[in-house]
Amino acid sequence: MTDATSSLPAAFFPPSAPPNFTRADFGPDFHWGAAAAAYQVEGAWQLQGKGPSIWDDFTRRKGAVRRGEHGRVATDFYHRHATDLDLAQAMGLTDFRFSAAWPRVLPAGVGAVNRRGLDFYDRLVDACLERELRPWVTVYHWDLPSALQAKGGWANRSVVGWLADYAQVLAHRLGDRVQHWMVLNEPMVFVGAGHLLGVHAPGRRHLGAFLAAAHHATLAQAEGGRALRALLPATARIGTTFSCSYLTPHRPGHARDEAATRRADALLNRFFVEPALGLGYPVAELPALRWLLERYHRPGDEQRMQFDFDFWGIQNYTREVVKFSPWLPLQWATLVPAKRRGVPHTDMGWEVYPESIYEMLKQYAAYPNAPQLVVTESGAAFPDVKAGGAVADAERRAYLQAALGQVLRARRDGLDxxxxxxxxxxxxxxxAEGYGPRFGLVHVDYQTQERTVKSSGLWYRDFLRWPGAAGPSGAEGRRADFPEPFAAGSVG
Structure with a gap:
């Protein structure tokens, strides 16, 4: 790919000059980070006592993942984390978010701790701190131990206690150095895609399993928060993360589409947030949730679902356009694909719509007693091509600039x-998409594990290294090149 890409309209791209804001506009205490997840990067799937996860199992199913790919090696972060953290430091990041693999720490999900697995995260935390990167730990990012899935997994109410116990194992070992914690990563995705649609692990397609898993995840996010708070220092910040999309009706003003949009919003954006605030489930918009309350809700659960988080992680990639559908009885709604609407979209088929970040920050900040917000995931996948030792990903650079502009817009509107x-x-x-979509600021050759900093990563480095100037061409600030062996852009 070159800067003269044609998959997005020319008007989308900012001018070649830096955007009309600087790092300094975000204030001195803003957290600048990148995020990763254990199964997606670590590899080392059977080393040093690690047990199997539901994703190890799911990727063995024929047709479950494109091209039959899997995470057994991934980007070999388990062995190459020092290299990747050097890149993060050289890029000017101040924070690094990662998850701990539950079966690496507790191979059976409960019981005996795998000390060698826990030692890895101990070393990883120290490696972050040595590079002045604040570590943010996600307790659960989708890799449930296979041994617990054999007992029902998220559809078994016991998972609430299993998750809390696992959180405390991490807190005991890492809590003296890790100040930022997230209980769950995107519960609506792992319960919805994994238990209703069947396209993610564990690959179930059953409404009852979905409702059970959703309720138990709601309880677990609160119970996990309490488990962490019981052990961590008072200065620790405890949050959780939510997937979200700005939703608009396919036909504005059309009664059925407007109602479908409200139902979709209740399921996709409100389901896990409102119980934590003590508001309960959005049953008025989703009457099917009465079945959840009848079958899985027990006395006292209304209080157990509540937890006073210090922050919410907002994870937004796109907006969705919603229309009424008589074939999907849970929400009576369907999403109209971006391709069908003829709008710019990423390799994931998601509409390029950075304004969605602003809209979702505004929606979550509007809740009474809403905690501080952090954009804990934001990005775009495009078909990167390495040529001449470089990756010119103009689309991702433009997306990154636009996304940051929307975050700054929210801050200027007074949102925390x-x-x-x-x-x-x-x-x-x-x-399930395998290694096709590329979201990274750093390109990885999966055959050689060579890293190449993309033009988006170089732009981000320049933006972060000139806190008081308009950009790399400004008079203030200093240039901070990638240290050897990254100065040429690649490392094996």
Whole structure:
């Protein structure tokens, strides 16, 4: 790909000069990070006592993942984390978000701790701190131990206690150095895609399993928060993350599409947030949730679902356009694909719509007693091509600039938004899509594991290294090149 790409309209691209804001506009305490997840990058799937996860199992199913790909090696972060953290430091990041693999720490999900697995995260935290990168730990990012899935997994109410116990194992070992914690990553995705649609692990397609898993995840995000708070220092910040999309009706003003949009919003954007605030499930918009309450809700659960988080992680990639559908009884709604609407879209088929970040920050900030917000994931996948030792990803650079502009817009409107984490630092295993979509600021050759900083990563480095200037061409600030062996852009 070159800067003269044609998959997005020319008007989308900012001018070649830097945007009309600087790092300094975000304030001195803003968190600048990138995010990653254990199964997507670590590899080392059977080393040093690690047990199997539901994703190890799911990727063995024929047709489950494009091209039959898997995360057994991934980007070999388990062995190459020092290299990747050097890149993060050289890029000027101040924070690095990662998850701990549950079966690496507790191979059976409960019981005996795998000390060698826990030692890895101990070393990883120290490696972050040595590079002045604040570590943000996600307790659960979708890799449930296979041993727990054999007992029902998220459809078994016992998972609430299993998750809390696992969180405390991490807190005991890492809590003296890790100040930022997230309980769950995008619960609506792992319960919806994994238990209703069947396109993610564990690959179930059953409404009852979905409702059970959703309720237990709601309880677990609160119970996990309490488990962490019981052990961590008072200065620790405990949050959780939510997937979200700005939703608009296919036909504005059309009664059925407007109602479908409200139902979709209740399911996709409100389901896990409102119980934590003590508002309960959005049953008025989703009457099917009465079945959840009848079958899985127990006395006292209304209180157990509540937790006073210090921050919410907002994870937004796009907006969705919603229309009424008589064939989907849970929400009576369907999403109209971006391709069908003829709008610019990414390799994931998601509409390029950076304004969605602003709209979702505004929606979540509007809740009474809403905590601080952090954009814990934001990014775009495009068909990167390495040529002449470089990757000129103009589309991603433009997306990054536009996304940051929307975050700054929210801050200027008075919203308490404390950080931005790009998804992701390096290209990685993108779940059911395999290694096709590339989200990274750093290109990975999956055959050789060579890293190449993309033009978006170089732009981000320049933006972060000139806190008081208009950009690399400004008079203030200093240039900070990637140290050897990254100065040429690549490392094996």
């Amino acid at each position: 938004v404390a950080g931005y984490f790009a998804w992701t630092l390096t290209d990685n295993f993108e779940w």
